[in-house]
Amino acid sequence: MPEPKAPDASRRSERSRRAIFDAALALVSETGYAKTTVEGIAARAGVGKQTIYRWWPSKAAVLLDAFLDLAARAAEEAGATGGRTELPDTGDLAADLRLVLRATVDELNNPLYDAPTRALAAEGSTDPELGARFTTALLEPQLQVFGRRIEAAQAAGQADPAVDPRLATELLVGPLHHRWLHRTGPLDHAYADALVEHALRGLTPRP
Amino acid sequence: MPEPKAPDASRRSERSRRAIFDAALALVSETGYAKTTVEGIAARAGVGKQTIYRWWPSKAAVLLDAFLDLAARAAEEAGATGGRTELPDTGDLAADLRLVLRATVDELNNPLYDAPTRALAAEGSTDPELGARFTTALLEPQLQVFGRRIEAAQAAGQADPAVDPRLATELLVGPLHHRWLHRTGPLDHAYADALVEHALRGLTPRP
């Protein structure tokens, strides 16, 4: 297979990479994903179009990397050292989950994150390649934070050990994302709290 | 305001409408939503482009109507007369939910439905106008089937009356859609069953 000849990454211009990320995020925030064009990103970044096409296959891929970079920088800023963000473990599972789910709600309501995330989720749901990258790089880490906390809870006897931690995670995150994506109702802290409560207690009436 | 002049719906060609729906669904199935163009639909349907633009504002809108039409025809075929599809009430809430959730899984796994649904969900998450139509016309009816069954369960003492039926619905449907949309795991009957079980019983360990 005569692979179309890969460019030499070691000679890549960091300056251009940064400029492209900044331009991409700015344009998506300002004019929306659909109206953002590769041509526009290149122009705004002061970069040739080919410099974008050399390193990314599509504008969605550019935006995904730009967003990952943004998230990484934000995380680094928050977590001082580049360590992994972790869900707190105060011993009170419900309280801990509420805290993080509320934070997730806030993030999804932040227009700065909302627009690119929507666009990426949308594009990813159609383009499997991108969807995989989106899931692995952006979504999965978030989910596994929940997963680990729930495993800890199971070990501590705070959660039913028979439940698949992954399913438990989805029981919390799934409804949240559903409401966010389809705008089927208010997305606020109250909703996050209620979600935690009923995911833990179930729908069956207690005696 | 000189409203851009509405066409006379009574003189509309049913023949063309059908041909457009068929062409749209076929093209999306065959080549994917992104590669489907209004021009292509018109050509395949043997129709002028203007005939599409006269009645729909975008290809997404065409596809949504085409899909609604498809669903309506499928429902009519299944439900004999055009009555409203309803979730069965055998008295066993868990069994009833399992049944429908399994059916939903089958539907989402059916490539004939998968492609258009993904495309519409994607487009709708970006375009609020379309998203609203998508939600109201396609999603909401499905959700309310669950809602009504849960309300009945609450009335019969099979479900905690303190839970918002809408939240309960999302607790079941949200994780399912999440896994489907992001392809984060296998989407099968076992998953549907586990979902029902844990949504009902909760994550908290039982004594």
Added chain:
Amino acid sequence: MPEPKAPDASRRSERSRRAIFDAALALVSETGYAKTTVEGIAARAGVGKQTIYRWWPSKAAVLLDAFLDLAARAAEEAGATGGRTELPDTGDLAADLRLVLRATVDELNNPLYDAPTRALAAEGSTDPELGARFTTALLEPQLQVFGRRIEAAQAAGQADPAVDPRLATELLVGPLHHRWLHRTGPLDHAYADALVEHALRGLTPRP
């Protein structure tokens, strides 16, 4: 052979055709042929690029048609009715040829004609397809004016009947074009006169 589908010439926009011609000639005059781009012509003409590519295969083809149109209009203006331009026949062959050759010199020295003609001759010498069109449509008619006058001269006993009229024509026009194309010397009326004289009398010394 799946001919790429010809556009319907009867629906062609005369307005656009004219605008394209004007823009093409203006740009070539102002900035030169090499710096003239299809994109630039389209922009200047207020026309979509596709409208150019729909009707012409290359910018050279556009310019050729534009130039032919210009020549046709100039001829019509000069010759009152659209009759064919003809070399005068005063009975004095040398005088008649001088007249026309001087006119040719003036034309080649006119920067308005010079730039496009050079460009077309250049492009045509490389692209055989275009070269053929250039020759047939632009060059040949000019040459045949000479050809006919020489035939008349032969009939009237003013010219050697043994000479191929085509060769005779080239004996007059060839040197002129050569000097023009390669700028190997001054191109003026004196040169035209000398050319006529020696083409008629030959290089051999007269007794």
Added chain:
Amino acid sequence: MPEPKAPDASRRSERSRRAIFDAALALVSETGYAKTTVEGIAARAGVGKQTIYRWWPSKAAVLLDAFLDLAARAAEEAGATGGRTELPDTGDLAADLRLVLRATVDELNNPLYDAPTRALAAEGSTDPELGARFTTALLEPQLQVFGRRIEAAQAAGQADPAVDPRLATELLVGPLHHRWLHRTGPLDHAYADALVEHALRGLTPRP
């Protein structure tokens, strides 16, 4: 004036120069001038692009030098020592001219020479700078061969001393080039012979 910094010619790599010439001529022969690119020449020659741009201003300039080099080598091979090629002087002007004009015809018909010459003539007719170099270095020496022979003929009384030798030269070469460039008729020995005859005798009928 800060002359853009001239490279040190003494350190120039002869190896690269040769490789560039070979690559340029090969590519023009194989794929045509238009499809030949500086990038392609550099790649084929195993040379950096900058090495070309350091020494030549354009691909036409490269090709011109490559062609001059080719011609020089061919001449050296033919003329044993590097002496100047000269038109023979057998005393019979017509015969001598026929001989050289026939040779010119053969050269113009040789596809190895035809393609680059056409390209250079074309480019030169548009780009005055290059045109001047083309004329001086390639065309002029050829023309002056004729010029000198004609002067000799005049001195020997074989040619009208009143005729400008330059014009006489053009009377022979101009028609030939014209027919070659515009492909307006067959270019063969018969044409060369006829050209010589009528250039010498003129078009006027002899008593």
Added chain:
DNA sequence: AAGTAACCGAGACGGTACGTCTCGTCTTCTA
């Protein structure tokens, strides 16, 4: 039956963006 509206298939139009190609410059690494 003639007249008249408007929908229809068709497709040319002015545009925008695409993804590719080549230009001529600039930078980095190697011999």
Added chain:
DNA sequence: TAGAAGACGAGACGTACCGTCTCGGTTACTT
């Protein structure tokens, strides 16, 4: 320190569609 390698900013290429705008040619309602 010249040269190979090739990334870069720039921008034209030719293509694909967009959404609008005429064009006749059918219908289907007036008069």
